[in-house]
Amino acid sequence: MKYEFRMFLYAVLVGGAIIGVVFSFPSLTTGGGTLSAGVSQAEFEAAFGQELAYCQAQPDAVDCRCFANISGLILADAEPRVPGARYADKEELARGQAARSC
Numbered sequence: 001m002k003y004e005f006r007m008f009l010y011a012v013l014v015g016g017a018i019i020g021v022v023f024s025f026p027s028l029t030t031g032g033g034t035l036s037a038g039v040s041q042a043e044f045e046a047a048f049g050q051e052l053a054y055c056q057a058q059p060d061a062v063d064c065r066c067f068a069n070i071s072g073l074i075l076a077d078a079e080p081r082v083p084g085a086r087y088a089d090k091e092e093l094a095r096g097q098a099a100r101s102c
Contacts, residue, residue, distance in 0.1 A: 039077060044072055047071070047076040051095075051098070052067075054068075067102045070094070070098040075090060
C-alpha cells in the first residue's frame, strides 16, 4: 500500500513536470502578429512580401494575408522558438503551419 502511494505520487509529479515544460514553450505562431526579439520590422516585411507573392501564385483558396503573416513570422525568426531545436526545412514548416491556420 505504501509502495503504491509512492508510485502514484511519483507519477503525478512527473506528469505535472512534463505538462509544465510543454506549456513553457512559446507557440511557433504567436497570434496577433507580434515579432520576436531580434527580428526587425524590415526583416518581417521582406518575409511577408515573399510569402504573399508565393501564396498568390498558388491555386488554393487560402486567405493570402493571413498565410503571409503566419509564414512570415516563422521565416523571419533567425532562431527557432524552442531552444536547441533545428528545423529540417524551415520554409516547409512555415508554409505548412500557415496553410493549416488559414
